[in-house]
Amino acid sequence: MGHFYAFEYVNIPQNIFTEIKAFGESYEKIIKEQYGYSKFHWTGAHDFLCKCPITARWMQIKKLEINDVAVFSHTEHSPAHVDRKEGSTCAINIPIKNFANSQVEIYHPVDLHKADSSFCLKKGGGTNAYTFDEDKLVLLEKYDSSQSVILNTQIPHKSFNFTNKNRVMVSIRPKNSFVETSRALRDE
Numbered sequence: 169m170g171h172f173y174a175f176e177y178v179n180i181p182q183n184i185f186t187e188i189k190a191f192g193e194s195y196e197k198i199i200k201e202q203y204g205y206s207k208f209h210w211t212g213a214h215d216f217l218c219k220c221p222i223t224a225r226w227m228q229i230k231k232l233e234i235n236d237v238a239v240f241s242h243t244e245h246s247p248a249h250v251d252r253k254e255g256s257t258c259a260i261n262i263p264i265k266n267f268a269n270s271q272v273e274i275y276h277p278v279d280l281h282k283a284d285s286s287f288c289l290k291k292g293g294g295t296n297a298y299t300f301d302e303d304k305l306v307l308l309e310k311y312d313s314s315q316s317v318i319l320n321t322q323i324p325h326k327s328f329n330f331t332n333k334n335r336v337m338v339s340i341r342p343k344n345s346f347v348e349t350s351r352a353l354r355d356e
């Protein structure tokens with residue numbers, strides 16, 4: 169297996185963070201009303217860019233194009249999974265609220281074309297993710313999810329919440345690759 173990118177911590181400028189935080193909090197309320205707790209909601213790129221004009225300009229300058237945006241509001245761990253979001257292979261994950269005692273584990277990449285139920289790919293991941301038998305995955309790294317990161321969503325990952333509070337996170341899904349996104353955000 170050649171080199172691959174798993175994750176990278178990034179600094180989000182304060183004015184951008186403030187705008188994204190307000191966006192995340194508005195959807196936290198909507199998620200609570202519509203679904204109860206522990207859900208995520210795709211908002212669409214257009215909605216995000218309209219409501220976050222400072223961020224929109226910032227991303228335009230950095231030549232980052234948004235495919236979609238999700239707001240997560242979770243109380244529990246996620247399953248180990250690979251994202252099935254079309255048109256995007258990485259995420260800029262920005263924690264908004266209650267990220268004390270939470271972390272993400274990243275596992276050795278799995279070839280989804282070769283994986284089947286006898287190996288580690290489980291059925292029933294829904295349309296949003298491929299999930300895995302976790303005891304068959306090999307841990308690569310962990311990161312502190314109280315910090316903003318770029319995450320390669322195409323390798324297996326699992327988020328942990330060791331509190332009973334809702335973690336609220338805004339997840340921006342660029343059309344750009346991990347490397348392009350990383351370069352664009354490096355100078356912040």
Ligand SMILES: [Fe+2]
Pocket residue numbers: 249250251321325
């Ligand atoms: Fe994911």
